[in-house]
Amino acid sequence: MLEVSRRQFLMLSGATAATLAVTELGFDPHRAKAQSQKLKIEKSEITPTICPYCSVGCGILVHVKNNDVIYTEGDPDHPINRGSLCSKGSSIRQLFTSDRRVKKPLYRAPGSDQWEEKAWTWTLEKIAEKVKYTRDLSFKAAEDGMPVNRTEAIASLGGAALENEECYLIQKLMRGLGVTFIEHQARI
Amino acid sequence: MKQTKNNTRTVKRFSKWVIYAHWMNAFAFFALYLTALPLYSDFFNWLYPLLGGPEMARLLHRFFAVMFILPPVLVLIFDRASLFHWVKSSFTWKKEDLKFFIAFPKEFFGGKANISKQGFFNAGEKLNSVLTIVCAGLLVLSGIVMWFPQYFTSGIILWAYPVHNIAFGLSVAVVAGHIFLSLGHPNSKASMRGMIKGDVNITYAKDHHGQWYDELVEKGEIKEDKSEGA
């Protein structure tokens, strides 16, 4: 797919010497264990991404092991950040590891004071029905003698952290439905 | 005062509260010693598993620390006179006491020394007591600082460690000598009885605590012992 050139290791002659010394003096299993624990990114799968926060567009490497994100760091090859990040960018590991993520579609019935977990199929069907019902009821095909093909009863908000392809899809769907209340964070 | 079957006469030396206190204190000391040993030197780290890990060792150390502090309090409550007597005599030093130390090494290493007559506590015991009181005081005070550092300034906290350490070293030395003299040294073995039963053989009293013996005789509390002194 792509090649991520690894970070240029600092050439630490001391480090090499230290390792040698350890081997020469005989193997210290305790220390060896401590070390293998510490270099946790060994053999992780690395995927480059772009920071989801501000728009400087820093590159980040995501280290995955056993379907878990074990570390995230600045992409050393990225021409803008060259391996560095700010405190937000350094935090994106927790976007995955957080236990606060919404796990399943949630539904709140009218008047209810709680969520109910639902399956995606149910949720999608229900939302599609709502969209269609609202749209059909409010759809205006013509106005002032010209075709307008719109609904003003549905609004779509957001997208500034979504990908270009997603934005394209969303606006295409919304305009295809005739939605005119299309807005996102750029306004606010 | 009671007569034993074989006519060995004894004289009361310590009250039961003193005895309880002594052994409780002694036990606590060793328990403290053992629970602290691996921390004192990692040579003894093998003790940690036996103690149930460092956390348990620390907990036990604190438990025994309380046990260590308790005895004087108990004596103070139940046998104030003995406590005061002990403290007072420990800190009262006379010429004879010095002579004791001149003669003592010979005695210690198995020779026959001509030791001047000693009181209820002989000079050796007095020294032991003084050192014990001082060391225990230092250990307790520095220990309290280490246990509750939040109530002390950092200077005090920092000095608590060496103080605890020094007092510990000293007290181990003192205790080692004390134990040897009461257990290991043939000439003092009899004194163990004093700390177990509370009374001692009159002969022993005469040999080791001549002044006390004289006082007792003078007061008529015992008859003069005719046997040969050791």
Place this chain on the structure above:
Amino acid sequence: MSYAKLVDVTKCTACRACMVACKNWNDLPSDSQAYGGTYQSHTKCDGKTWNVLQMKEYETSSGGFEWLFRHQACMHCEEAACEKVCPESAISTTSLGNVVIDQEKCVGCSYCTQNCPFDVVELAEYVTEDGETVERAQKCTMCDGRIQAGLQPACADICGMDAIVFGKKEEMKKLAEARLNEVKDRYPNAQIYDPAGVDGTHTFYLLAEDPAVYDLPENPKVPVSAVVWKDYAQPMGKALLGVTTMAVMTGYITNKLFNKEGHAEEGGQTDETDKE
């Protein structure tokens, strides 16, 4: 070869990436603290938060205003008090100069936390190999695993402003000197902080103001108490123990040799006759 982390506070923008990168690499827990009335998140370094970005509003003597930032973490003293006082030899200085705590050896006695001249070591929860949760002394290790493998410490790696740089100590020293010249105009009190009292540190600073302004000790030292304790009391104590033991043993042997008849019968008999 001696390595060091140079913290050039004049370059720092206080983004605090170093704090997050540290937690990220070292898998440290978060620790939200009570509101302190400023932007600073944690009052000081501790076992859960190995580096803290200090943020200080400071009016200079000439009436100017500076918002001073400082990445604070373990200084990795050349003469490390923590290492000196550790009774378990759990703390050691590696060949690169960083001071590390072996968590499996540490027993949580907190001697090091009391003796650190910079107040950075603290006890914190640690899960042992057996899955047991215990309190262990923890602090910045200078990302020992990383630097031993030739990587930079996570905080230096993440810093976008090169306010934290890592390399050979001599080179870092030269860099610091050069930077000092550059920033003197803006910060007349700027100075290098590599305290001699602890024989230099492996995290050292280019400060914009006097150390005291940053709550740093002017002349940090291994505490005298620790020296007395570890260099005198403990060896003497051990010697005393040895001497006593020797004396007791000798006493025992000599008694066996010269005092065979002794007075042993007295006590012995007494004990036996007691039981009636």
Place this chain on the structure above:
Amino acid sequence: MTNHWNDIQHSDCMMVIGANPAENHPISMKYVQKAKAKGAKLISVDPRFTRTSQMADYYSPLRSGTDIAFMGGLIHYAINNNKYHKEYVKHYTNATYLVSEDYEFNDGIFSGYDEESRSYDKNTWTFQRDDDGNILKDDEMEHPRSVFQLMKSHYDRYDIKTVSAMTGASEEDFTQVAEAFCSTGTPDKTGTIMYAMGTTQHTVGSQNVRSYAIIQLLLGNVGRPGGGVNAMRGECNVQGSTDFALLFHLMPGYIGAPTVSEKHKTLSAYNENETPASGFWSNKPKFLASLLKAYYGDNATKENNYLYDYFPKGRKNYSHISLFESMYEGDIKGLITWGQNPMVGGPNATMEKEAMKKLDWLVCLDLWETETASFWKEKAGQQPASINTEVFMLPACGPYEKEGSVSNSGRWMQYRWKALEPKHDSKSDAWFAHNLYRKLKELYSQETSEAAKPFNALAWEFGEGEYPDVDLICREINGYDLITGKTITNFTHLKDDGTTSCGNWIYSGFYPDAEPGEDNNLSKRRDDRDTGMENYLNWSFSWPVNRRNLYNRCSADPAGKPWSEAKEGIWWNGEAWTGHDVPDFGVTTDPAGEGGKNPFIMLPDGTGGLFATGPADGPFPEHYEPYESPIPNVFSSMELNPAVHIWKGAHNRRGKFADFPIVATTYRLTEHWQSGSMTRNLEWPSELMPHMFIEISEDLAKEKGINSKDKVKITSARGEIEALAMITKRFKPYKIRGKKIHHIGMPWHYGYEGIATGSIANYLTPHIGDANTMIPEYKAFLCDVRRVET
């Protein structure tokens, strides 16, 4: 951004105003630092002393909402001290143009104003032309009707004394800034302006930006390395989502959305009325036809006008504020939010929360339960039983659990690969859009109703999988040559005859000349070798056509030579334009030939507009006070921008200085992001900034008896919130027209969901927006503060 992040390092002076990059775009400071290492100066102009200010060489305070006064002062200073770049101004701007005799400006009002509709008829904001339609010019710029002279007289009122009295910047601070920044008005130097929402979130937001553009044009800083007018965008893809028209008034690629009007009645009417005769926009019909082909696929033909009729036509302003006003009125029944959290981020959130109750249904896609998704909860201050809105909270997957591209502020379209499968049962937003489409298509497929027709005509060819095929979306965006089936080379190949399609013309070229199945997505490029001036032409893709610095023709002098060696951009080699960047110019357009000196090819006359005919509120930026102002305007008797729309109603009260005597502003922090759902749900950023606070000066704290860490109550005409007091030396009371005015500030990140929680600052802000963009005025409003007795 006209330039890009790495380019900042070429600057000699960086003015940060209305922004705080050290906190909100931290890595940008890497390039500020690089520039500073070469001797450049950093200026920070901000109501409070920020982390950026600490890094700056010069800091000047400025009362929120007085950017135009400040910039007007700079324009005044540059002109009167002869600091402007004459060659540049003469050739590359419209300074020499003669303005219509009918244009006038009087006491804060430009000609053509209609008080009733609060709008301008821009007919008089035009240039004098000869009989052939050529604009009349005076190359010496001395003609009293020349743009230069009109501008000079317009800003005559903006002398240092007045500017200082209005902005609160001391004369010394202002002069320092003016000297430093205007020193870049020479050919060998460039200066940049870095701005963000501190600039745009005002009733004069667009004109704030205009004022920056004017000073930059005057100093010859636009289109040159280390120069530019650089908007630092707040979100990773706010650039892209704007480019892709997630805004009511646009179609993808900044083609204006058609409206209900005679001008837009048919495709030909639209093309006729919206296509300029010259400049690059003269190709608009090709872009639009190709866009409609992308929307409706084979259903769109030349004969049916590419189904232009099916494209929705709006009849009003549908921007954020009016959206919530309509919702409040009960006109909007359903709302879908894609990772947006208006309950925290929306202005006058107290009112917006009320509006939400009127919804029949609400769909929220997010990684976390947001304040918007849980607006009906008791902790939101609601009675759930009385709210009948059906709410769907859909778990969205994280940014590296899916793939696609995002465009940064420098317009670099960068690809993000998928690192691992979505967590739990979460799905990407694309998945939801795709599957919602398919579900709706199922429902509509058998219908032939008026409503069904346009929807059924939509082309949706993104594969048969559960997820839409991102590669197919990319190709559709780039566009196809429908004859060969290959992706199109770039937008210069687009046609209006139905043989090309293109989902977003400005991006066209990022996926060039690819056969089906052949991957040629340039946003995936990772060659990080410097191709000159750190433009990294082989890293990712930058729209348009991989150009890194816009208007880069300006980097060369009129003859085509670089202005200075250190500032090389592109240059004329005798036959063609070449250099470190993709020329923003006809590659073979000879500087000596026609149009050879007109660098702004997107504009009809090719020159930079010192006098602009586009804005709704005047050709020259003019200072007006914010909606809620502490002091009368000194520059004219117009207090508020006369062209802004005022929303009436009890829910949008206007605070008076007598009741609310403190100026307040809102801002962001390094440690949190936007409405906070993406950071307040994470432990690490939360522990760095766990508490909602307000920053107040020591002076105000003393006056109000507030101690550090006290809980305080902040009230505005619209709401009240509680926060913790941060008493700081970084805020000082302002001296405005001789009067002491207090100023406070607060972050707007907090809400009641997440790990770090706190009051919602937007309960205080008003529903009023910029005259052009309707961006709300979050940055300047009035409030009062008092200590909460505990």
